[in-house]
Amino acid sequence: MTGQHGKFVWYELMTTDTKAAQTFYESVVGWSGSDAGMPGIEYTLFSAGDRQVAGLMTMPEGALEMKIPPAWLGYVAVDDVDATAAKLAADGGNVHRAPDDIPGVGRFAIVTDPHGAVFALFKGTSEAPAALEQMAPGNVGWHELMAGDLETAFPFYSSLFGWTKDQAMDMGDMGTYQIFAWNGTPIGGMMTKPKEVPSPYWLYYFNVEALDAAIERAKAGGGKIVLEPMEVPGGAWIVQCIDPQGALFALVAPRR
Structure with a gap:
């Protein structure tokens, strides 16, 4: 994975009911799900056409007792997992699962930034x-x-991944929304969380062709809308939702 350092390359949903979640996201996002065929573990692969995009698995035993809800996790490519994890820790982040190998797939670590956002x-x-x-x-x-x-x-993420600042938008009382870029391409934004939000988190926006139809599919499948549809700069439309098992996700589309 040369030349990928700092790029989001995989997304994984850990949830309580993988069969129901598979049905939900296949309907809402349009993915197709298939068993990964990994020995000793049930792992579902979500694909958009012939490209694998995300994975799905059951939450680790004891997670709910620890008040850890179902959630999406983003994987960022790095040149060296061990060295990046060490730098992250030195810069104030925390390594929650030490670097480990997935046979035949790669090496990974589960970490948080200095404020607790997981990736x-x-x-x-x-x-x-x-x-x-x-x-x-x-x-x-x-x-x-x-x-x-x-x-x-x-600065923490910029130092770790080489992300650069793009546009910054004044959100009034909510503060600044800072768009960030990877290799010159804007890939996301960050802002200080509202005080009523209990802890920092990463949110992932799945592309759909039309927002209203996807919202109806989400509602029909048992999902809930937590932030009503809104137009964002550039003419796209977004909505934030919770799936039937309680995981937060978002949708983005070029039209309503």
Whole structure:
């Protein structure tokens, strides 16, 4: 995975009912799900057309007792998992699962930034296949961090992944929304979380062709809307939702 350092390359849903979740996301996003065939573990692969985009698995035993809800996890490619995890820890982050190997797939670590937002580091054992266009249907078009503190969060990620500042939008009382870029391409935004949000988190926006139809599919499948549809700069439309098992996700589309 040369030349990928700092790029989001995989997304994983850990949930309580994988069969129900598979049915839900196949309907809402348009993915197709298939068993990964990994020995000793049930792992579902979500694909958009012929490109694998995300994975699905049952939450680890004891997670709910620890008040850890179902959630999406983003994997960021790095040149060296061990070295990046060490740098992250030295810069104030925490390594929650030490670097480990997935046989035949790659090496990973589960980490948090200094304020507690969870993500993963990853380096594959082979070159990654050609990626989908960023806004292709079924891909993840945007990555958003509700940060503990934007002023310190951005330098942390910039140092770790080489992300650069793009546009900054004044959100009034909500503060600044800082768009960030990877290799010159805007891939997400971050802002200081509202006080009523209990902890920082990453949110992932799945591309759909039309927002209203996807919202209806989400509602029909038992999902809930937590932030009503809104138009964002550039003419796209977004909505934030919770799936039937309680995981937060978002949708983005070029039209209603």
